[in-house]
Amino acid sequence: MLQKWAFSGRFKGYSVQSFQKDLISGVVVGIIAIPLGMAFAIASGVKPEYGIYTTIIAGILISLFGGSKYQIGGPTGAFIPILFGIVATYGFENLLIAGFMAGIILFLMGVFKLGSLIKFIPRPVTIGFTSGIAIIIFVGQVPNFLGLDQIEKHELFLDNMREIVMHISEINIYSLLTASICLVVLLLTPKFFPKVPGSLIALLISTGIATIFYPTQVATIGSTFGDIPSKLPSFQFPDITLERIKQLIQPAFVIAMLGAIESLLSAVVADGMTNSKHNSNRELVGQGLANMVTPLFGGIPATGAIARTATNIKTGAVSPFSGVIHGVVVLLVLLLFAPYASKIPLASMAPIIMLVAWNMSERRVFYHVLKTKTEDSLVLVVTFLLTVFMNLTVAVEVGLILAVVLFTKRMSDIIVTEKALPNPETKHEKMDTQIVTDSHDCPQISIYNVEGPLFFGAAQAFEQQIMKSINYKPKVLLLRLGRVPFMDTTGEARLASIFKDFSKHGIMLISGIKPQPKSVLQKTGLYELIGEENFFEHTGDAIDYAISQINQHKCLGCRHFAFKECQALSGVEKNVVKKRSVSIS
Structure with a gap:
């Protein structure tokens, strides 16, 4: 041999x-x-x-x-x-x-x-x-x-x-x-x-x-x-x-x-x-x-x-x-x-x-x-x-x-968790974090762009940022995970904690999840707990579903106009409303 x-x-x-x-x-x-x-x-x-x-x-x-x-x-x-x-x-x-x-x-x-x-x-x-x-x-x-x-x-x-x-x-x-x-x-x-x-x-x-x-x-x-x-x-x-x-x-x-x-x-x-x-x-x-x-x-x-x-x-x-x-x-x-x-x-x-x-x-x-x-x-x-x-x-x-410690610190700094809304001024109404303001933010639907690896070094900051939205009790929490390439069990645990707290009064939706994070959620059982029906490939589909779940009575008189449907739901006139493509991701 x-x-x-x-x-x-x-x-x-x-x-x-x-x-x-x-x-x-x-x-x-x-x-x-x-x-x-x-x-x-x-x-x-x-x-x-x-x-x-x-x-x-x-x-x-x-x-x-x-x-x-x-x-x-x-x-x-x-x-x-x-x-x-x-x-x-x-x-x-x-x-x-x-x-x-x-x-x-x-x-x-x-x-x-x-x-x-x-x-x-x-x-x-x-x-x-x-x-x-x-x-x-x-x-x-x-x-x-x-x-x-x-x-x-x-x-x-x-x-x-x-x-x-x-x-x-x-x-x-x-x-x-x-x-x-x-x-x-x-x-x-x-x-x-x-x-x-x-x-x-x-x-x-x-x-x-x-x-x-x-x-x-x-x-x-x-x-x-x-x-x-x-x-x-x-x-x-x-x-x-x-x-x-x-x-x-x-x-x-x-x-x-x-x-x-x-x-x-x-x-x-x-x-x-x-x-x-x-x-x-x-x-x-x-x-x-x-x-x-x-x-x-x-x-x-x-x-x-x-x-x-x-x-x-x-x-x-x-x-x-x-x-x-x-x-x-x-x-x-x-x-x-x-x-x-x-x-x-x-x-x-x-x-x-x-x-x-x-x-x-x-x-x-x-x-x-x-x-x-x-x-x-x-x-x-x-x-x-x-x-x-x-x-x-x-x-x-x-x-x-x-x-390892310094690398973990650098990677934790990379994670970005920011509120986003469709920008009607862009093609296909791309999701934009810059247009979210106190006067332009849906009170019932919170959408977050999450970017970077969701691992033990960054998971706590991710959870803390999301928990701020839970304080004012929106009806729907939509997490866009298309730019999360990796998730470990600590990240999964933080996501499970968010779901546990939020599901008491609302619905958590996830769009664009990558294969590796999805595999982690399936292995731990969190995927089944959240419900397959609450996972979407495209953000546009997730927003359509979210709007169907909100309390439309609360929309009367709202002037935020976060989505194209807001004009009809609020009963308030708005000058320009564009059609949203379901290809938003």
Whole structure:
């Protein structure tokens, strides 16, 4: 079944030329992924080899079973503060369990076709926490950049800032020099050698200089974490207990949600670059499988990597096979060159991660949303600040709740409930709210235009406006619901309350009701209670029926002339009376 899932339709028309393109893309992306995998692992508080294991295993599985032809999976910068917090709080073994549980959650999300739900997360929330994560990552690399090796890492941003300030006098000039060389090469390589992976060149040059001129003056991967083994770890199933599941379900859920968002955003970027279409549910299944298998070999959580996916496309990839090749390339490098990686200075890794943070910061979009000075700006700032100064879980929860509350407020402001009458000066006597005045308003028939969704945020205002007409006891209440696209049970309850009060002394009519609100009324029984005979497709028919139900004795002497029949009913002369069309709606 999995074999059919991986290969169905994805390699149709594959040729030798296609393989050549995938081979080139896979090799290039694999070379780029090696320093990033180690750097992200170190920044997450684990050994660098775990990032390499993740790049190999997750990279291959995501390409085989995911929903995007061009997706490159592996450890990413977005996970850094999350994983570091889990390692600091629960330990590395529990990180593996949390990653495994996250894989199950992602897999189930794909199976139950929840991939499309990710698009309902408001853009200001994603920009807010992405920018916040970028700040945390960037600041987290300052100690390695400056060579502050006595610093203690904390989960909270402010504690880490305090540590940096306290130890700022301990700058290692050799680390600063190494990091600066790496940063300069990183910035200049794309300008002069755009097809060469800048991170690898920067790593090689800065490592080479440090190794030749001051090998003992800077902290390296080997001196800090030990030598990187030149083999994959053996298979080991984590010790999962009910107690650990309860303890880790929240971190696992956060990993799953962030992984889903990041991978689907990456897939969307790939679609835009290739004019293709990914399968979001299949992508989540692939992400789930990868995150279930990777921890069994000591790997950390993985997701789609936007920058590596973009590079994969730019270098000519035509199928998921390029992602598989990228994983194989990293495996070969691990087997052949692992001992040399141990000599890489931590100061050389810092600029690479800092540049990733800078690129993922969404600073232009952040400023664009901020300068609109709207409710979205508030959601953006709150999510950003909570991500930096609290944690991602709190930030996303509060950001989503705030976005929903503000959206509800905006939608409640949209609802319009206004009195209306036929305007004899327009074709077909269209209903008009502007002509209703104290001297031109039928005392026995109240007609209301209702516009906007009738839901929990707007239902109370709707009821209060209608209840004003009930105070003077008109005979007929006609509600024009043709512009109410949606009604929830709260809106239905408010409408039922109006009907209950009004039916004691009058008749409530409804015209132009849409299918969705009508379906709600039928399901709750209110449609039957109001009576099918009191629902009309056209307002003109409803008005004709309403006039037949009023007390015509009260019309004698009335000078409101709200309807064309008023002249005859009142017995008072009026200069101009036009014929009303029954097509009023």
